[in-house]
Every structure is written in C-alpha cells, then in structure tokens.
Amino acid sequence: MKEKTMKKLSQAIVLAGAMTAGLTAVQTAQAEISASVDIASMYLWRGQDLGLDKGTAVVSGALDYSHESGLYAGVWTSSGDSSLGNETDFYAGFAGAVGDFGYDLGYVTYIYSETAADEFDDAAEFYLGLSYSMVGITFYVPSDSDADGLYTVLGVDIPDTSFSVALGNYSDIDDEYTHLDVSYAYNDSVGFTVSKIVDEANEDSYDKSMRYVVSYSLPIEM
Template sequence: MKSKYVSAMKKSLLAVAVAGAASVVPTTATAEVSANLGIASQYLWRGQTLTSGGVVFGGLDYEHDSGFYAGFWTSSEAEDLGIEYDLYGGYAGEIGDLSFDIGYVSYWYTVDPGENIFQEAYLSLGYMGFGLDAFFGVGDLGWGDGKEKNKDNYYVLSYGYEQFGIAVGYFDTDDSDGQYTHLDLSYEALPGLVFTASQIVDKKDANTDLNDNLTFMVSYEFSF
C-alpha cells in the first residue's frame, strides 16, 4: 500500500530518455493503460493510521511514452471520510541515473465532499536508490463558506536497497502544533507483498490527538 500516495506516483514513473530528446523525434507514439489492485491491514498515511481495520484499494493509469501520465486511485475507507478517490496527472522521466516526476493530485471523499477535498502539487526525485518527495498544498481546503487556503506541505527522504526500504517524512502543517516527523521501515518479502513498521518520532506537545504508537502494516498489491 502506498504511504498515502507516493508509491502510486513512483509506480507511474516512466523510463524516458530525456537527454537528446530534442534531436531525436520518434516516428510513432505509444501509450499504455494499466490497472492495480491491493489489500492492506490498515490505511497508513504519512505516519498516521486512518482505519481500525483492513482496506481494499485500486487504480487505473494511463502512461504515454512522451513521459506524460494520468491516473485514478480509490480506497474503500479513509477514517471518517468514507470512500476516497484521487485524480492525478503529471510528467515523469529520467536523465541518466536521475529520475524525476512532477504533477498534481486532487483528493476527494464521499463524506461531506464540500469540506473534505484538497489538492497538492508534487515533485519527486530519485538517484541511486535515494528518493526525495515533496507535496505542496495548493488551492483551498474544501469549498463554500468554510473553505480556507491549503498551506500544508509534506516532505519525504527515502532509501531503498533490494527488498528493504527506509523513509523519513515530515508533515509541515499550517498549524505549527500539528507538525510532526515519522520514520517508516519496510520489507518486500515477495513481489507486491510489503511489511511496514511506522513510528512518529517527533511531534509538538500540544498535538495530543496524534497517535504516536509503533504501527505495523502488511499489504499486497499487483498490477495487470
């Protein structure tokens, strides 16, 4: 399962040779449509547990060989927000060993959709197993009279080696008392079968509603 959304982005990264693209014009253009399904023992989002039980999730991706992509992702439950569905699009590619992905995502929920909706712009960079992901809040949180500007940002530094992964995430909320840092460790026992341990390692004393217990999750995802 994705730590909220990052893995869906990474899965959409395309092996595009950007260097020299200006001088090489392909004679044909191709595109690929793929789908994915998965289950998880819980919904783990940016170091937070959003469900008390398991979830089913899946998505559909369109990828063009130029590097542009678009997709849809949904989950059976997200805390008290009902069913979640995300719409995203962007451009991804590689320059030598450096991979990049830049795009935009909109999060929607079936419970009180006028209040529980927000958007982010994101930038992902990868190099020799290291990853840096940044999500920047844009637009408004919700709509209508109760809307307010989305000033929340989220940053992740990660490293993967064979089946093992480690990630440190920092949630920079507009409310300084809500800021926190979490650490995730993961192990892919089989293709698509991932075990994750997550721990919030730093938070403001005023953020008493944030559960900082050690959290474990097992997920299985496959594409077709």
C-alpha cells in the first residue's frame, strides 16, 4: 500500500489520490471481495514524487477480501515508480469501530521487480490506525528490528465538504521531514490532491515544490 500515489492498504489505509490513507478504520457489514483499477497523474507517496521522471503517471489495481468480523486481506500492484520498477504489496489486518471510535491494526509488505533487487531491499511495516469521528491518525513502523524510521500521518475530513487534510511526518536517526496534503473528492471516482513538503531536518534534501495529482478509480464488479 508503499501510502505511496496510490497505496491502498485495504479501505483503511494506502491512496491519497496521492496517498492520504489511513484516516478511517474499515467497517465491514459482511464478507465480500472487491476490486478496483486506479490511475493517477503522479506516484505521490508520503509527500514525495517517486517517479524518476517527475510527474510520471501510475496505473494500479487492488483486490481485497473483508469479513464481517473485521479481518481483511488484499493485494495491491502498480506499474511502480521509475527507479524501483513494478511493485506488489500484500497486506492483512483487523479493523472495526465502537461508536465513533475506529481502529485498524495490520501488516503490509512491499515487493519490487527483480530489476530493482540490487537497488532496494523489499520492505515491510506494521501499522496502527486510530480514528474518532472525522479525525484519524496512523502509525507505520518497520517490521525489521534493525531498520529505523517511523511514519505518522494525521488526517481530518472537513465536515460538510469533500475536502480532507493530512499532515505526515517521517523520522529516523539521520533524517526527518513533514508534508501537508489537501485532497478533494469530486465524486466517488475522481480526486485531486495538492501536496508539499513543509519542513525537513536536512536542508535541501527534498524537493519542496508543490505537487498536484489527479486520480481516477474504477471499481470492478465481482
């Protein structure tokens, strides 16, 4: 679900039209299988454009299974970013709600094409999402005990509008940056996101230019 430009960690986590995922816990009414195909104008993940050629479009697809108990699992695959190649993510978790309080606990692994094997090791994270009413926060922690890095995203759905705002922060021993995303859902299929890195520990380590993403999601009848 790399919350990368389209990471869709089940309905609970990974795509902000540019990836502001993880704001609301999944609520399932019955066991079901769902699928979708998504197109975005940029591979935006945690405030960064992952395309080698900036603004490279990405096509992705997801297949999800959810059970009324709150258990869910799925696979998300995309044309990938220009430097790491095609990507496939597998994820599973448990989500639910008690009144206005929602929760989501799960695990996701990111697998890249063989062409990228020498450049980047496959990665995995545990995540915990908590939400109350229109506010949600999700924490992502590497599953490898030797790996550094914590990513936290705080999101708010603005009442009576189709707008949402997300503030994400990545930090490890040697690096830290914060990004701000503002998203607008035109309808159930079309979304727009504006994203900008607003702060960083190491000056000039990241491109702070404004990023604009348009995304389109097409549900597939199962």
